[in-house]
Amino acid sequence: xxxxxxxxxxxxxxxxxxxxxxxxxxxxxxxxxxxxxxxxxxxxxxxxxxxxxxxxxxxxxxxxxxxxxxxxxxxxxxxxxxxxxxxxxxxxxxxxxxxxxxxxxxxxxxxxxxxxxxxxxxxxxxxxxxxxxxxxxxxxxxxxxxxxxxxxxxxxxxxxxxxxxxxxxxxxxxxxxxxxxxxxxxxxxxxxxxxxxxxxxxxxxxxxxxxxxxxxxxxxxxxxxxxxxxxxxxxxxxxxxxxxxxxxxxxxxxxxxxxxxxxxxxxxxxxxxxxxxxxxxxxxxxxxxxxxxxxxxxxxxxxxxxxxxxxxxxxxxxxxxxxxxxxxxxxxxxxxxxxxxxxxxxxxxxxxxxxxxxxxxxxxxxxxxxxxxxxxxxxxxxxxxxxxxxxxxxxxxxxxxxxxxxxxxxxxxxxxxxxxxxxxxxxxxxxxxxxxxxxxxxxxxxxxxxxxxxxxxxxxxxxxxxxxxxxxxxxxxxxxxxxxxxxxxxxxxx
Numbered sequence: 001x002x003x004x005x006x007x008x009x010x011x012x013x014x015x016x017x018x019x020x021x022x023x024x025x026x027x028x029x030x031x032x033x034x035x036x037x038x039x040x041x042x043x044x045x046x047x048x049x050x051x052x053x054x055x056x057x058x059x060x061x062x063x064x065x066x067x068x069x070x071x072x073x074x075x076x077x078x079x080x081x082x083x084x085x086x087x088x089x090x091x092x093x094x095x096x097x098x099x100x101x102x103x104x105x106x107x108x109x110x111x112x113x114x115x116x117x118x119x120x121x122x123x124x125x126x127x128x129x130x131x132x133x134x135x136x137x138x139x140x141x142x143x144x145x146x147x148x149x150x151x152x153x154x155x156x157x158x159x160x161x162x163x164x165x166x167x168x169x170x171x172x173x174x175x176x177x178x179x180x181x182x183x184x185x186x187x188x189x190x191x192x193x194x195x196x197x198x199x200x201x202x203x204x205x206x207x208x209x210x211x212x213x214x215x216x217x218x219x220x221x222x223x224x225x226x227x228x229x230x231x232x233x234x235x236x237x238x239x240x241x242x243x244x245x246x247x248x249x250x251x252x253x254x255x256x257x258x259x260x261x262x263x264x265x266x267x268x269x270x271x272x273x274x275x276x277x278x279x280x281x282x283x284x285x286x287x288x289x290x291x292x293x294x295x296x297x298x299x300x301x302x303x304x305x306x307x308x309x310x311x312x313x314x315x316x317x318x319x320x321x322x323x324x325x326x327x328x329x330x331x332x333x334x335x336x337x338x339x340x341x342x343x344x345x346x347x348x349x350x351x352x353x354x355x356x357x358x359x360x361x362x363x364x365x366x367x368x369x370x371x372x373x374x375x376x377x378x379x380x381x382x383x384x385x386x387x388x389x390x391x392x393x394x395x396x397x398x399x400x401x402x403x404x405x406x407x408x409x410x411x412x413x414x415x416x417x418x419x420x421x422x423x424x425x426x427x428x429x430x431x432x433x434x435x436x437x438x439x440x441x442x443x444x445x446x447x448x449x450x451x452x453x454x455x456x457x458x459x460x461x462x463x464x465x466x467x468x469x470x471x472x473x474x475x476x477x478x479x480x481x482x483x484x485x486x487x488x489x490x491x492x493x494x
Contacts, residue, residue, distance in 0.1 A: 002117060005171030006110040007129060009073055012164060013106040016045065016080070016099065019141035021278045022289050023154035030154070031089040039403055040207060042275065043396050044093045047203040048100030050392035051196045054245055056105045057382035058187055060112075066176050069109050070169050075102035077165030084158035104392075108384035113176070115372065115380050127368045128307050140300045142278055146293020191237050191245035198230025199393060206400035210407055246382055250375075256383060258479045259371025260390050262323075265472040266363055267394025269330065269465060272402040273356065276461055281349075284342045284454060298350045299357035306361025319366030320476045326362025327476075329355055331469050334462045341455060370479050398468075402461050409460050413453035421445055 020027070020041055028038040059068050079099035086092035111130055118126040148156040205223040212220050238244045251257050274296070281292035310322050333356035340348075368387075375383050 001171060001175040003114065003126075003129060005168055005175060006113050008164060008168035008171065009069070009106045010110040010130060012073070012076060012161060012168065013049070013103040015141050015144070016103065016158075016161070019145040019157045019160075020154075021274060022142045022146040022282070022293055023149045023157050024278075025282065026149055026154040026289075027092070031092070033089045037089060039275075039399070040089075040093050041096055042271075042399055043203060043207055045096045045100040045103075046271070046392050046396040046399070047199065048097045049104045050389055050396060051199050052101045052104035053108065053385050053389040053392060054195055055187070055192055056108050056385035056388075058245070059105065060109065062187070064178065065109060065113070066172065066178050068105055069113075069176065070172050072102045072105045072109075073165055073169045073172070076106065077161055077169070080158045080161035080165070084155040104388070105385075107388045111368075111384040111387075112380045115384075125312075127372075128310065128312075128365055130368075140297070142274060143293040143297040143300070146289045146291075150288065150290035150293075186243055188237075188241065188243060188245040191234060191241065194230045194233040194237060195245065196230075198227050198232075198234060201226035201230060203396055203400065206397060206404065210404045246386060247379070250379060250383055250386060253371075253374055255373065255479050256371045256375055258475045259367050260386060262363075262367050262472055262475045263371075263387055264390040264394040265468055266360070266367070267391035268398030268401075268468055270360065270391070270398075271395040272398030273334075273465065275399050276402055276406070276458065277353070280340075280458060284451070284458075285344070286342075295346060295349055296353060299353040302354035302357030303361040304357075306358040307365050310362050310365040314366060314369050318481050319370050320479055320481060323363050323366040323370075324473055324476050326359045326364075326366075327469055327473050329359030329362065331466050333359060334466045334469070337462045338459045340458070342451070370481070402464065405464060406454075406457050406461050409457035410450070410453050413456050414449055417453055418446075418449050421449065 024038050024041065027033070027041060031038070056068075063071075076099060079095055079102055082095040083092055083099060086095055111127075114126040114130050144160070145157045148154075148160060201223045205220055205227055208223075209220055214220055215224070234245075238246060239248050277296060278292065281287045281295060282289060287295065306326070310319075313322060333352050336348075336352045336355075371387070372380065372383060
């Protein structure tokens with residue numbers, strides 16, 4: 001019952017990263033927002049979760065794991081109701097920030113709880129079960145969101161959290177034992193402040209850069225300076241303070257450190273690939289919202305299969321090999337998608353995204369097993385929080401960068417393609433409906449040019465995802481397969 005409740009909490013957090021994706025066009029109409037503005041609904045949630053993930057270890061020690069766990073689930077559920085009742089763009093972005101803050105502790109606490117209640121020889125199975133909640137949530141989000149939006153209203157993508165949140169909180173309240181009380185270290189307010197400043201400024205720079213014409217804007221320059229300064233000061237403070245926000249001993253484990261970088265790369269792919277697929281299906285290929293959600297469902301099936309398979313094989317096959325195969329499959333799926341056009345068949349879409357989900361599942365599970373195999377039990381909550389932090393930062397950066405590159409390349413390519421379409425081009429007059437001398441012909445030409453520019457821009461984004469995935473293979477060469485459970489000496493905390 002503890003396992004079911006922990007997976008429920010994990011699923012709540014991961015599902016809300018993407019459940020609003022297919023509903024974004026409907027929210028955009030309700031709030032009269034631009035495309036760049038409505039994406040704040042996604043990035044605000046991910047950014048708030050990333051910022052509040054770092055102090056999870058301290059809060060668990062200060063307030064106790066069980067009270068923190070249940071309090072965050074209840075707060076998350078209330079924030080979900082507020083999101084559904086929002087009446088303006090400012091309100092829903094603010095409520096999504098609140099929702100992300102409460103969601104930050106759910107994934108690391110779930111992971112740490114499962115690692116504690118299962119013996120070492122069963123942790124592969126435990127991480128496979130936990131990984132299903134983390135990975136299937138973002139993948140099934142668009143399918144569930146499309147159904148709720150089509151059948152009811154976009155507000156139900158948030159209202160659906162109420163029954164599951166209450167059941168999860170009740171399960172943990174009844175079955176999860178109280179953790180032993182211990183006096184945690186003094187909270188590192190300075191470290192938290194500079195980390196929050198760095199992450200928040202970085203996300204603002206990425207979200208508003210396209211609108212503000214990047215570094216020609218003073219706002220973007222200030223945000224980039226604050227981002228670099230905040231992250232630099234946090235790194236310096238981490239290794240120079242007596243009681244930092246995160247204990248430096250975490251970074252002495254080569255497997256854990258490599259796993260962090262690899263998890264950041266996986267985070268950039270996990271949500272951004274879905275954020276690209278949704279407008280492709282709905283805008284480029286004219287699929288209804290519910291159909292688009294159903295087409296994306298097989299990705300979850302491939303992911304589920306890979307997670308269960310890798311959980312069983314992790315004790316028989318070197319996890320590095322499994323992760324390497326997963327990364328190669330991801331690159332193969334993105335390569336196939338570079339050849340897509342709006343008339344691509346549903347069969348090709350389903351097969352490709354199933355392969356993509358399978359690859360993600362093969363990467364995610366072995367990395368978790370390798371990274372936490374040699375980490376001491378006292379460090380698991382902090383380690384899980386740091387893993388979630390890097391995954392959330394990667395997801396936020398991935399969504400912002402891919403959406404910015406898509407918008408910028410579409411504009412640039414529209415200008416390049418449209419440069420040859422002039423009234424003096426006699427070839428256009430020979431094509432029915434393409435006559436540039438009439439208003440109808442101009443409108444048709446503009447629509448065709450915009451479509452072609454968007455197709456090429458999507459190809460550029462998928463190439464960018466390939467370039468993000470391939471270097472991650474080198475990290476597997478640094479990681480070592482643990483032969484047995486290794487005890488790690490933990491520095492005492494004053």
